Amino acid sequence: MYDFDVLVLGSGPGGQKAAIATAKLGKRAGVVERRDMVGGVCINTGTIPSKTLREAVLYLTGMSQREMYGQSYRVKDDITVTDLLMRTQHVIGREVEVIRSQLSRNRVAMLPGLGSFLDAHTVEVSDGTGRETRVTAEHIIIATGTTPARPATVDFDGSTVIDSDGILRLERVPQTMIVVGAGVIGIEYASMFAALGCKVTVVESRTRMLEFCDVEVVEALKYHLRDLAVTFRFGETVAAVERHARGAIAVLESGKRIPAEVVMYSAGRQGQTEALRLENAGLAADARGRIAVDEYFRTQVPNVYAVGDVIGFPALAATSMEQGRLAAHHACGEPVNVMSTLQPIGIYTIPEISFIGRTEDELTNERIPFEVGISRYRELARGQIIGDSYGVLKLLVSPEDRSLLGVHVFGTGATELVHIGQAVMGCGGTVDYLVHAVFNYPTLAESYKVAALDAMNKIRQIERLDD
Numbered sequence: 001m002y003d004f005d006v007l008v009l010g011s012g013p014g015g016q017k018a019a020i021a022t023a024k025l026g027k028r029a030g031v032v033e034r035r036d037m038v039g040g041v042c043i044n045t046g047t048i049p050s051k052t053l054r055e056a057v058l059y060l061t062g063m064s065q066r067e068m069y070g071q072s073y074r075v076k077d078d079i080t081v082t083d084l085l086m087r088t089q090h091v092i093g094r095e096v097e098v099i100r101s102q103l104s105r106n107r108v109a110m111l112p113g114l115g116s117f118l119d120a121h122t123v124e125v126s127d128g129t130g131r132e133t134r135v136t137a138e139h140i141i142i143a144t145g146t147t148p149a150r151p152a153t154v155d156f157d158g159s160t161v162i163d164s165d166g167i168l169r170l171e172r173v174p175q176t177m178i179v180v181g182a183g184v185i186g187i188e189y190a191s192m193f194a195a196l197g198c199k200v201t202v203v204e205s206r207t208r209m210l211e212f213c214d215v216e217v218v219e220a221l222k223y224h225l226r227d228l229a230v231t232f233r234f235g236e237t238v239a240a241v242e243r244h245a246r247g248a249i250a251v252l253e254s255g256k257r258i259p260a261e262v263v264m265y266s267a268g269r270q271g272q273t274e275a276l277r278l279e280n281a282g283l284a285a286d287a288r289g290r291i292a293v294d295e296y297f298r299t300q301v302p303n304v305y306a307v308g309d310v311i312g313f314p315a316l317a318a319t320s321m322e323q324g325r326l327a328a329h330h331a332c333g334e335p336v337n338v339m340s341t342l343q344p345i346g347i348y349t350i351p352e353i354s355f356i357g358r359t360e361d362e363l364t365n366e367r368i369p370f371e372v373g374i375s376r377y378r379e380l381a382r383g384q385i386i387g388d389s390y391g392v393l394k395l396l397v398s399p400e401d402r403s404l405l406g407v408h409v410f411g412t413g414a415t416e417l418v419h420i421g422q423a424v425m426g427c428g429g430t431v432d433y434l435v436h437a438v439f440n441y442p443t444l445a446e447s448y449k450v451a452a453l454d455a456m457n458k459i460r461q462i463e464r465l466d467d
């Protein structure tokens, strides 16, 4: 009766995984996506380019080797945009190929163009050349993601005043930069440009940044960034940006005037729902273009689902993929679990941050007792070998049942290491497992055992006094 069992709008991580999961279940899957675009924000302008840029920065600046070879160590003295973007373009190209091949191997039909609803089962695809086709589907999954939010009062020109997409089009590495907004994207780019030797000023209207992270970890990050000549202006708001021939001046509400070659706005993101004509399907988005869903990613129209950034928090590639898979399974009538609430957060600043579970602040506010186990990389042989003297892993342990309540990592490999804690927590393990486990030596993973022993020693100390 319908052309497809599941039709997906958007080929970002959410859309891809939804389409492939549908095809794996033996159902007919189609993906509507702009011509010449595969992989969405994730592959083309977001996750993959930014993480590749970070890798290029780390390599070319020689930053991670300076502990060993001295503060003046560099792989290349004059790092150009070409050096940085060469690697980025290479990885984007490869990733696009991988995704194209996965979709075609699984016989997912690609429908080039922008999709919009005619009704809850019918989508019109406009291919940009004036040609429009209609396709029908039993289920439709909206995975159209977001674009950078652009305050109407700011005159973006793509070279002096930019959003995060503009980073990949910079013509040279600026010597000075203002980052407006200390969210994850803003602070990741601030740290990359600071590592390149650019003097970065971060302006954030709130008094803190990354409030959802461990306070000590954020303090450590700020210390490192200040050491790289980053200036923080917390509790300050940019009132206007004046554009000049050779740069811009950000005028703060407090009256301060900050000059810079480039001003990058990182002021949140807006759901890409405007072109969808949601009203034809009986749907609406909120003021930020977001669509509300239930725990199975169903919208209020039962055959229409929405996944990924378009549904809002946590707006990560990692979660979008799983949401896409679960939505497709639900649409295809497969038994599905609701998504685990135990999800890691990775922040690819320099140095990187990752955590899973609760923070000390959350536990304290909820009056849940915990003990802290700490391991510092400099006390690990591996930390010495790689020259990471600042890294730290922190375990939050329940003194009552010894379960792991949270794992917080700062430093080399944080975003990988966190998954050991995730596995223990997800399988209902306790700190005892980490105390008794033997880890490869010398590794950073060993930090789990050191931190577990530290937590256990503290718990034992209290137990002894209590006796």
Ligand SMILES: Cc1cc2nc3c(=O)[nH]c(=O)nc-3n(C[C@H](O)[C@H](O)[C@H](O)COP(=O)(O)OP(=O)(O)OC[C@H]3O[C@@H](n4cnc5c(N)ncnc54)[C@H](O)[C@@H]3O)c2cc1C
Pocket (backbone or CB within 6 Å): 009, 010, 011, 012, 013, 014, 015, 032, 033, 034, 037, 038, 039, 040, 041, 042, 043, 045, 046, 047, 048, 050, 051, 113, 114, 115, 116, 143, 144, 145, 146, 164, 185, 272, 275, 276, 307, 308, 309, 310, 315, 316, 317, 318, 319, 320, 346, 348
């Ligand atoms: C700078 C930056 C760094 C990031 N770093 C990370 C990271 O390190 N880790 C992480 O997990 N996440 C990261 N993210 C977030 C991650 O990129 C997003 O969470 C992820 O891409 C969202 O996937 P999605 O499936 O919602 O769709 P998106 O990737 O947003 O793609 C949506 C797709 O839908 C298409 N589309 C839009 N409208 C229509 C329409 N009407 N018809 C058809 N197609 C349409 C678009 O062309 C686009 O290709 C980062 C994001 C940015 C911007």
